[in-house]
């Protein structure tokens with residue numbers, strides 16, 4: 001089949017898995033585990049730690065499988081990509097869902113596929129076009145790797161998950177998800193949701209992210225797989241993890257597979273999976289300014305990763321984050337004056353800062369970033385590179401933070417020419 005579907009495009013080599021944790025949950029915010037707030041997880045109690053991993057088995061896999069598919073048929077989430085078996089469309093959805101929520105991905109997915117319905121179409125697009133269409137989704141490395149994959153897909157049609165894995169940025173999970181959904185390949189797709197559900201089903205006492213634990217969870221998921229409906233089964237496990245078997249609040253009372261769930265029987269499902277404590281988040285504070293002139297906005301081009309080459313507002317890092325209350329800091333002359341001094345000493349521009357705009361917050365890996373933007377005015381000096389005036393609707397890619405600050409405070413800026421805002 002896939003061969004027919006793939007007639008719209010193709011696929012192939014390398015195993016750079018950029019997946020950290022997919023976010024099929026549809027919840028708010030970013031799902032990257034390293035970005036979540038630190039928690040104190042209780043260790044698995046001794047009574048749950050008996051036996052080696054290999055002694056942990058699934059209880060009645062057949063019964064679990066049937067119950068889960070019945071539940072899925074009646075309760076599956078309506079997602080835009082659920083109706084397609086086109087491997088290219090599924091692949092794009094899977095790449096976009098890496099580290100991003102369902103709600104955020106939906107409009108981007110539709111727009112992206114309308115514009116580049118086949119790998120060949122994307123392969124022929126310019127990097128600026130693609131990155132601009134990706135703007136707002138973040139983690140632009142995904143877009144770059146997808147472009148690389150598209151070039152290979154335009155020349156060769158993959159046959160199975162193993163071949164898909166050879167594409168840049170496609171790891172085991174993504175390859176298995178695409179192959180099982182598009183081609184009915186009987187292969188388990190283990191993302192963070194599935195890892196959690198299977199860990200709980202087996203009351204698996206060890207870290208499922210370590211090599212041995214990973215292999216074991218994968219083998220259990222494979223054992224559980226419904227080989228006649230592998231795509232539906234994989235999606236059923238993902239949906240269960242996203243809607244019922246949630247990380248901190250598993251709703252066992254409404255779970256279709258509770259009768260065979262060992263963590264539920266033990267009364268402590270929230271202790272699984274047995275992951276190590278998360279790293280302590282690092283706070284970062286930035287001060288930025290929005291300066292306009294005749295509809296244009298003063299921006300600079302980033303010189304370093306991440307997002308090298310992207311446009312962003314002039315800003316200054318205040319490190320370490322002094323932990324100030326930004327509602328107070330919004331009135332802080334000290335932060336504003338540091339940015340003024342920076343603009344003067346680095347860019348030879350004299351600026352005046354006015355009204356404080358709403359604080360923008362976002363997370364990247366373990367960093368919790370707060371950006372405090374001020375409206376500003378250019379008093380004197382000549383704008384020179386790397387600063388320049390970006391015209392309304394500028395099609396070049398902006399960093400997500402800058403894009404959001406401008407969208408919130410200068411809504412007309414992106415509505416003039418950019419079709420994804």
Ligand code: SF4
Pocket residue numbers: 197200201244245246250251252255256257258259261262263264269
């Ligand atoms: S019974 Fe509870 S812990 Fe077990 S799979 Fe269902 S929701 Fe998760």
